[in-house]
Protein backbone atom coordinates (compact mmCIF):
# COMPACT_ATOMS: atom_id res chain seq x y z
CA UNK A 112 0.00 0.00 0.00
CA UNK A 113 1.29 3.46 -0.75
CA UNK A 114 1.29 6.99 0.54
CA UNK A 115 -0.85 7.90 -2.45
CA UNK A 116 -3.73 6.03 -0.91
CA UNK A 117 -3.36 7.99 2.34
CA UNK A 118 -3.98 11.21 0.44
CA UNK A 119 -7.20 9.95 -1.15
CA UNK A 120 -9.24 10.01 2.08
CA UNK A 121 -11.92 12.70 2.00
CA UNK A 122 -12.01 13.96 5.58
CA UNK A 123 -15.03 16.17 4.89
CA UNK A 124 -17.33 13.14 4.99
CA UNK A 125 -17.51 10.40 7.63
CA UNK A 126 -16.23 6.94 6.69
CA UNK A 127 -18.71 4.49 5.20
CA UNK A 128 -20.31 2.00 7.60
CA UNK A 129 -17.86 -0.85 7.05
CA UNK A 130 -14.75 1.31 6.87
CA UNK A 131 -11.94 1.95 9.32
CA UNK A 132 -10.38 5.42 9.20
CA UNK A 133 -7.17 5.99 11.13
CA UNK A 134 -5.36 9.32 11.47
CA UNK A 135 -1.82 9.40 12.77
CA UNK A 136 -0.88 12.70 14.41
CA UNK A 137 0.97 15.01 14.33
CA UNK A 138 1.67 14.29 10.67
CA UNK A 139 -2.05 14.09 10.03
CA UNK A 140 -1.70 11.09 7.76
CA UNK A 141 -5.06 9.37 7.35
CA UNK A 142 -5.71 5.94 5.94
CA UNK A 143 -8.99 4.20 5.29
CA UNK A 144 -9.83 0.60 4.51
CA UNK A 145 -12.68 -1.86 4.84
CA UNK A 146 -12.70 -3.57 8.22
CA UNK A 147 -11.22 -7.04 7.89
CA UNK A 148 -9.53 -6.33 4.57
CA UNK A 149 -6.08 -5.32 5.79
CA UNK A 150 -3.38 -7.95 5.29
CA UNK A 151 -1.38 -8.78 8.41
CA UNK A 152 2.05 -7.18 8.18
CA UNK A 153 3.56 -9.39 10.91
CA UNK A 154 4.31 -6.51 13.24
CA UNK A 155 2.41 -6.55 16.52
CA UNK A 156 -1.08 -7.91 16.84
CA UNK A 157 -3.20 -8.16 13.69
CA UNK A 158 -5.17 -4.91 13.25
CA UNK A 159 -3.05 -3.15 15.85
CA UNK A 160 -2.10 0.44 15.11
CA UNK A 161 1.41 -0.78 14.37
CA UNK A 162 0.00 -3.26 11.87
CA UNK A 163 -1.98 -0.47 10.18
CA UNK A 164 1.01 1.88 10.16
CA UNK A 165 3.27 -0.76 8.64
CA UNK A 166 0.72 -1.56 5.96
CA UNK A 167 0.73 2.07 4.83
CA UNK A 168 4.38 2.94 5.28
CA UNK A 169 3.75 5.24 8.23
CA UNK A 170 6.62 5.30 10.70
CA UNK A 171 5.79 4.00 14.17
CA UNK A 172 8.89 2.80 15.95
CA UNK A 173 8.79 -0.80 17.17
CA UNK A 174 12.19 -1.77 18.50
CA UNK A 175 11.06 -5.16 19.82
CA UNK A 176 9.17 -6.01 16.67
CA UNK A 177 5.76 -5.77 18.29
CA UNK A 178 6.31 -8.27 21.10
CA UNK A 179 5.24 -6.01 24.00
CA UNK A 180 8.85 -5.91 25.16
CA UNK A 181 9.67 -2.20 24.76
CA UNK A 182 7.81 1.13 24.75
CA UNK A 183 8.94 2.58 21.45
CA UNK A 184 5.49 2.08 19.87
CA UNK A 185 3.85 4.25 22.54
CA UNK A 186 0.84 6.18 21.22
CA UNK A 187 -1.85 8.40 22.69
CA UNK A 188 -5.40 7.59 21.63
CA UNK A 189 -7.21 10.81 20.71
CA UNK A 190 -10.43 9.35 19.28
CA UNK A 191 -12.08 5.98 18.84
CA UNK A 192 -11.15 4.49 22.19
CA UNK A 193 -14.41 2.54 22.45
CA UNK A 194 -13.46 0.54 19.36
CA UNK A 195 -10.04 -0.45 20.63
CA UNK A 196 -9.23 -3.62 22.57
CA UNK A 197 -8.66 -3.35 26.31
CA UNK A 198 -5.06 -3.33 27.48
CA UNK A 199 -4.06 -6.57 29.19
CA UNK A 200 -1.81 -6.79 32.25
CA UNK A 201 1.30 -7.34 30.17
CA UNK A 202 0.69 -4.16 28.18
CA UNK A 203 -0.16 -2.15 31.29
CA UNK A 204 3.02 -3.30 33.01
CA UNK A 205 5.06 -2.31 29.97
CA UNK A 206 3.31 1.06 29.67
CA UNK A 207 4.37 1.88 33.22
CA UNK A 208 7.89 2.20 31.81
CA UNK A 209 6.89 4.57 29.00
CA UNK A 210 7.88 8.23 28.94
CA UNK A 211 5.05 10.79 28.94
CA UNK A 212 2.45 8.24 29.97
CA UNK A 213 -1.12 9.57 29.82
CA UNK A 214 -4.54 8.11 30.58
CA UNK A 215 -4.96 7.41 26.88
CA UNK A 216 -1.54 5.82 26.43
CA UNK A 217 -1.35 2.50 24.60
CA UNK A 218 1.27 0.39 22.94
CA UNK A 219 0.73 0.64 19.22
CA UNK A 220 1.58 -3.01 18.71
CA UNK A 221 -0.95 -4.22 21.31
CA UNK A 222 -3.93 -1.89 20.84
CA UNK A 223 -6.21 -3.57 18.31
CA UNK A 224 -8.94 -1.94 16.25
CA UNK A 225 -12.01 -4.10 16.86
CA UNK A 226 -14.45 -2.65 14.36
CA UNK A 227 -15.25 -0.02 11.75
CA UNK A 228 -15.06 3.60 12.82
CA UNK A 229 -12.85 6.64 13.13
CA UNK A 230 -9.63 6.46 15.11
CA UNK A 231 -7.07 9.14 15.85
CA UNK A 232 -3.76 8.45 17.55
CA UNK A 233 -0.75 10.65 18.24
CA UNK A 234 2.85 9.53 18.21
CA UNK A 235 4.66 11.30 21.10
CA UNK A 236 7.30 13.87 20.25
CA UNK A 237 10.16 11.91 21.78
CA UNK A 238 9.41 9.13 19.34
CA UNK A 239 9.34 11.54 16.41
CA UNK A 240 12.56 13.18 17.56
CA UNK A 241 14.19 9.80 17.51
CA UNK A 242 13.59 9.73 13.78
CA UNK A 243 14.56 13.33 13.07
CA UNK A 244 17.88 12.85 14.79
CA UNK A 245 18.73 10.27 12.17
CA UNK A 246 19.08 7.28 14.44
CA UNK A 247 18.19 3.79 13.23
CA UNK A 248 14.48 3.39 12.58
CA UNK A 249 14.28 -0.12 13.96
CA UNK A 250 16.65 -2.72 15.25
CA UNK A 251 16.04 -4.79 12.16
CA UNK A 252 17.31 -1.98 9.94
CA UNK A 253 20.47 -1.22 11.93
Ligand code: FES
Pocket residue numbers: 172173174175176177178179180181182183184205218219220221
Ligand atom coordinates in the same frame (compact mmCIF):
# COMPACT_ATOMS: atom_id res chain seq x y z
S1 FES B 1 7.00 -2.56 19.55
FE1 FES B 1 7.88 -3.08 21.43
S2 FES B 1 6.17 -2.98 22.75
FE2 FES B 1 5.31 -2.44 20.88
